[in-house]
Amino acid sequence: MRGITSLVAALSAVTAVTAAPPVGKGKGKGKNVDPEAPAEIVDINPFSGKTQLVNPAWASKLDETHAAFVSQADTANAERVRKIQQNMSTFVWVSRISELPNIDSSIEAARAAQKATGKKQIVGLVLYNLPDRDCSAGESAGELKSSEDGLARYKKEFIAPYVAKIKSAPDLEFAIVLEPDSLGNLVTNMGVPFCAGAADVYRAGIAHAIAALQFNNVHLYMDAAHGGWLGWNDNLPLAAKEFAIVVNMASNSTVGPRKEKPKIRGFATNVSNYNPFNATVRENYTEWSMSWDESHYATSLAPFLEAEGLPAHFIVDQGRVHAPGARKEWGEWCNVEPAGFGPAPTADTGNPVVDAIVWIKPGGESDGQCGFAGAPRAGAWHDEYVQMLVKNADPSVYA
Numbered sequence: 585m586r587g588i589t590s591l592v593a594a595l596s597a598v599t600a601v602t603a604a605p606p607v608g609k610g611k612g613k614g615k616n617v618d619p620e621a622p623a624e625i626v627d628i629n630p631f632s633g634k635t636q637l638v639n640p641a642w643a644s645k646l647d648e649t650h651a652a653f654v655s656q657a658d659t660a661n662a663e664r665v666r667k668i669q670q671n672m673s674t675f676v677w678v679s680r681i682s683e684l685p686n687i688d689s690s691i692e693a694a695r696a697a698q699k700a701t702g703k704k705q706i707v708g709l710v711l712y713n714l715p716d717r718d719c720s721a722g723e724s725a726g727e728l729k730s731s732e733d734g735l736a737r738y739k740k741e742f743i744a745p746y747v748a749k750i751k752s753a754p755d756l757e758f759a760i761v762l763e764p765d766s767l768g769n770l771v772t773n774m775g776v777p778f779c780a781g782a783a784d785v786y787r788a789g790i791a792h793a794i795a796a797l798q799f800n801n802v803h804l805y806m807d808a809a810h811g812g813w814l815g816w817n818d819n820l821p822l823a824a825k826e827f828a829i830v831v832n833m834a835s836n837s838t839v840g841p842r843k844e845k846p847k848i849r850g851f852a853t854n855v856s857n858y859n860p861f862n863a864t865v866r867e868n869y870t871e872w873s874m875s876w877d878e879s880h881y882a883t884s885l886a887p888f889l890e891a892e893g894l895p896a897h898f899i900v901d902q903g904r905v906h907a908p909g910a911r912k913e914w915g916e917w918c919n920v921e922p923a924g925f926g927p928a929p930t931a932d933t934g935n936p937v938v939d940a941i942v943w944i945k946p947g948g949e950s951d952g953q954c955g956f957a958g959a960p961r962a963g964a965w966h967d968e969y970v971q972m973l974v975k976n977a978d979p980s981v982y983a
Contacts, residue, residue: 630757630803630849631899631931631940634706636673637694641686642946643669649970661974667982668974673929674903674946675708675761680727681741687749694756706757708942710855713742714763714789716782720773730785738789739839747796751841758802759899761944763790764855767830768809771823790830795837795846805899806830808851808885810859812914815875815884824888827851831894849939850897851889854878856945858906858920861927862934865908878902879935886937896937902926903943907976919955919969923947924976928983947973 646669653662676690677683687709694705715734717726728734728742750758766786773779790806797804806827808814814823834846854861863877875881878900886896905926925947931940947970952962956969 629897629931629939630759631706633704634757634931635697635701635703636929636940636942637676637690637697637705637707638670638672639674639676639690640693641676641689642674642948643672645948645965646970648965648967649974652967652971653974661971664974664977664982668925668977671928672925672943672946672981673708675710675759675942675944677710677712677945678746679710679712681713684742684745684749687746691749691753691756695753698756704757706759708759708761708944710761710764710944711746711793712761712764713738714766714782715785716778717763718765719779719782720769720776730782735785735789739792743793743796746793750797750799750802754799754801756801759849759940759942760797760802760804761852761855761899762793762804762806764807764852765809766790766807767826768807768813768823771809771814771819771826787830787833791833791837792839794831794834794848795840798840798846803849804847805850805852805897806848807855808853808898810854810857811873811875811878811881811884812857812859812870815881816873820875820885820888821891823885824892824894827889828892828894848895850895850899851885852899852901852944853881854901856901856903856951857917858904858910858923860905861900861902861941863908867908867911867914869911869914879933879938882935882937898938899940899942899944900933900938901944902929902941902978903946904973905978916955918951919959919966921956921969921972922976923973925973925978925981927978928980930980 646665650662650665653665676686678686690707690709694707698705713726713728715728715730715738728738769779770783770786774783794804808823814820831846831848840846859878861878866876870876874884882898882900889896903926904923906920907922907924910920910922927941929940929942933941948965950959950962950964950966950969953959959969960966
């Protein structure tokens with residue numbers, strides 16, 4: 585995913601956040617919950633009192649990192665890797681039709697952890713397979729094309745089985761991030777012909793996913809890019825209006841189990857990017873932006889969402905955070921160095937509109953053959969980079 589220096593301007597500061605509208609919460613407890621039952625209207629942070637899933641599939645990849653530190657006789661960092669493997673929760677990506685079984689393995693792991701610990705699990709998933717994906721850059725282009733009946737395939741071959749798997753696990757909670765990068769491109773990159781041509785497909789696909797995933801144990805977070813992309817004063821109202829278009833489209837959908845107007849919990853920011861949640865240094869390239877770190881971005885965007893009738897709740901990806909001075913421009917998005925693992929996932933965020941700090945894109949997979957010298961193709965494991973993330977990790981990771 586990438587940061588894009590967008591429309592800059594506007595002189596006025598963003599106003600303070602007002603109370604967010606209530607969202608639904610299912611009735612009942614445990615396995616007897618009907619995921620399609622009408623919801624009670626309450627406003628509860630879905631991450632509060634729950635344990636985020638420690639994804640064993642990602643954790644196992646760090647065995648290579650541990651072995652590398654052992655070979656270097658670096659016992660301190662080798663021990664840190666073991667702590668990360670055991671304790672750090674990460675989201676699970678489902679980015680292709682062939683990756684749908686990732687949901688099954690996540691459910692299995694969460695049930696095992698829930699049984700072993702007695703603590704309620706919340707499973708973080710990413711839903712990421714729109715036709716014409718990544719229209720402005722192409723480093724993460726997907727398998728579906730709108731010119732080849734991609735939207736119909738997306739609905740039938742990707743969303744339908746995705747929904748079926750989620751429906752099979754009413755005993756768990758899910759936080760699902762919808763289609764990173766997509767709607768941000770519709771706010772700022774409609775001058776790119778491929779993005780302009782993909783706009784209707786993006787909107788229809790995400791609206792379909794929202795309508796289809798209306799279960800009480802599912803908390804949907806639409807991707808809202810990051811502060812360096814949509815956080816400029818001119819872009820904030822445009823972003824909120826674009827998000828509202830899609831949510832309103834979901835209301836007109838005939839799919840899904842809903843017995844009331846489709847809802848989302850909120851928005852995910854900084855997915856696969858490197859912006860800090862609370863910056864210790866305000867970088868020069870942020871200029872006069874009120875969204876100079878992700879906490880400020882959430883606070884800046886919230887009133888515009890509320891003005892469109894949308895919930896002002898956020899989760900913020902801190903899987904990878906750049907060190908102060910690592911970038912010359914906000915638009916540098918690829919394998920940024922130096923960087924480290926960011927703050928440990930938590931629902932204690934210090935910002936009333938932010939539900940949780942999460943690791944949506946944990947370190948490991950390369951962003952592409954750019955940035956860090958010798959970086960492999962997008963998606964390939966890059967252990968040298970992971971070693972840097974371990975060495976520079978936020979202290980909370982090892983607390």
